[in-house]
Amino acid sequence: MPALTEALISLLIVLGGVFGLVGSFGLIKLRDTMQRLHGPTKATTLGIGCVLIASMLYFIAVKGSVSFHELLITLFLFLTAPITANSIAKTYIIRNVGKKELPATGRRHGWSVYEDPPGAPESQPSPDVRAEA
Amino acid sequence: MITVAMLTAFGCFGLGLLFCLWRIAIGPDASDRILALDTMVINVIALLVLYGIWNGTAVYFEASMLVAMVGFVSTVAYCRFVLRGDIIE
Amino acid sequence: MIRRLIPHPLLSIVLALVWLGLVNTVTLGNLLLGAFLGLVVPMFTAPYWPNRPKLRRPLVAARYILIVLWDIIVANVQIAWIILFKRNADFRSHWINIPLELHSPEAITVLAGTITMTPGTVSAMLSADGRSILVHCLHTEDPDHERDRIKQRYEQLLKEVFA
Numbered sequence: 001m002p003a004l005t006e007a008l009i010s011l012l013i014v015l016g017g018v019f020g021l022v023g024s025f026g027l028i029k030l031r032d033t034m035q036r037l038h039g040p041t042k043a044t045t046l047g048i049g050c051v052l053i054a055s056m057l058y059f060i061a062v063k064g065s066v067s068f069h070e071l072l073i074t075l076f077l078f079l080t081a082p083i084t085a086n087s088i089a090k091t092y093i094i095r096n097v098g099k100k101e102l103p104a105t106g107r108r109h110g111w112s113v114y115e116d117p118p119g120a121p122e123s124q125p126s127p128d129v130r131a132e133a
Numbered sequence: 134m135i136t137v138a139m140l141t142a143f144g145c146f147g148l149g150l151l152f153c154l155w156r157i158a159i160g161p162d163a164s165d166r167i168l169a170l171d172t173m174v175i176n177v178i179a180l181l182v183l184y185g186i187w188n189g190t191a192v193y194f195e196a197s198m199l200v201a202m203v204g205f206v207s208t209v210a211y212c213r214f215v216l217r218g219d220i221i222e
Numbered sequence: 223m224i225r226r227l228i229p230h231p232l233l234s235i236v237l238a239l240v241w242l243g244l245v246n247t248v249t250l251g252n253l254l255l256g257a258f259l260g261l262v263v264p265m266f267t268a269p270y271w272p273n274r275p276k277l278r279r280p281l282v283a284a285r286y287i288l289i290v291l292w293d294i295i296v297a298n299v300q301i302a303w304i305i306l307f308k309r310n311a312d313f314r315s316h317w318i319n320i321p322l323e324l325h326s327p328e329a330i331t332v333l334a335g336t337i338t339m340t341p342g343t344v345s346a347m348l349s350a351d352g353r354s355i356l357v358h359c360l361h362t363e364d365p366d367h368e369r370d371r372i373k374q375r376y377e378q379l380l381k382e383v384f385a
Contacts, residue, residue, distance in 0.1 A: 006134050006135055007134065009135055009138070010134045010135050010137070010138035011138075013135070013138040013139055013141075013142045013183070013186075014138045014141050014142060016142060016179065017141055017142030017143075017144070017145030017146060017179075018145060018302075019298060019302060020142075020145055020146050020149050020175075020176060020179055021145040021146070021148055021149050022301075022302040022305055022306060023149070023172065023305075024148070024149030024150070024152040024153055024172055024176065025149075025152055025305060025306075026301075026305040027152055027153060027156045027168070027169060027172060028152045028155055028156055029305060029310070030305070030310065030313075031310050031313075032315075033162060033164055033165050033168070034315065034344070034346075034358045035313065035315055035360060036156075036165065036168060037168060037344050037358070038301055038342065038344060038360045039172075039301065039305055040168060040171065040172040040175065041338055041339070041344060042294075042297050042298050042301045042339065043298055043301055043302055043305070044149075044172055044175045044176070045175070045339075046294065046295065046298040047179065048175055048178060048179045048182075051142065051179050051182050051183060052182060054186070055182050055183075055185065055186050058135075058186050059191065062189065067191060067194070067246060068242070068243035068244075068246055069191070069194035069195075069198065069243065069244075069246060070182075070194070071243060072198065072240065072243045072244065073178070073182075073194070073197060073198055073201055076198070076201055076202070076205075077175070077178075077201060078294075078339070079335070080201075080205045081338065081339065082334060082335035082337075082338035082339060082345070083205075083209065083335075084171050084205065084208045084209065084212075085338050085344055085345075086334065086338070086345060086346065086347070087208065087209055087212035087213070087216075088164050088167055088168050088171070088208075088212060089344060089345075089346035089347065089358065090212070090216060090346065090347050091163065091164040091167065091212045091215045091216055092162065092164040093346060093347065094216060095162065095163070095164065095215070096162060096164075101317075102317050102319075102356060103317050103318065103319040103356075104319070105319060105321075105349045105353075105354045109349050109350040109351040109353075110349065110350060111347055111348075111349050111350065111356060112347055112348050112349060112350045112352075113347060114350075115350040191246075
């Protein structure tokens, strides 16, 4: 394998490791849960992205075959990280944060953890979408 | 050169797993523990992918994809359980 | 008729591509199987997803994706820097309320995901009527500036994409 490719792959692997470590380190360093949420959602996801790209380059360089699995895993992680972060934030808010500590919405309806949505109890498309359907 | 880089990365992710374990042990709230578990899953995926490079096989990608999916579903399930007291409504 | 057969054309294409990625070899058989999955799965799941999201401008969408990818990289370096070198006492964390101008659920989902993946902000929840989003900011001196930045940088583009 050419030295340049090897250097690039090594750099990506080390970068991934460092980002992963920083994300996990944030988990024990920061003080409250909402701050801790920032570390894993960003740093760790980019860390694993680096490792997966490195792996893809490695298999192209060694075996000469392109593998799409890494792309799929990266895509999956980038799509699911916000969803898990959102669920965890909601879990934290409902157990620990009072209504008064959050900024007001400035409208008739409050935040969804404390209030039921107006109208139908389940999904409610916004007015213009409903008119079109 | 790749060997050294990979050993470094193995060390980093392993240390990350220990940090997560520490947070699971002390975490003052359930949401901290869920977050630490989620981070653990991500670290494990990285370790699996690195191990795949180490052995030069693509077999471990299926494993890491399955771990990613199971990890995501279990995190959301934990959160729903804490939020609603029920997983499937 | 065509609308009943292919309720979500984009979803069909994505499903076929994901299937090809999963089996990892492009042969005629896999291509056919992927196309079959792409046709059948949206047909059977259409009742759960009645509105077809309208993607108006693919070029703007591509630009949006590039901007977000770049921001993700910048965000990670920033967050790593803050985690490593900032003392805990110096953190100024804020809750920010961002009123939304977007309407469709898909656009709001994309915006929430973008906010979580980009610098120093995590989207925590929506208001009950879905017209505001609550954002937690790791470190900022000026919450109002942060709100305006998100609205200008992401929401404007998303309004064009999901017009």
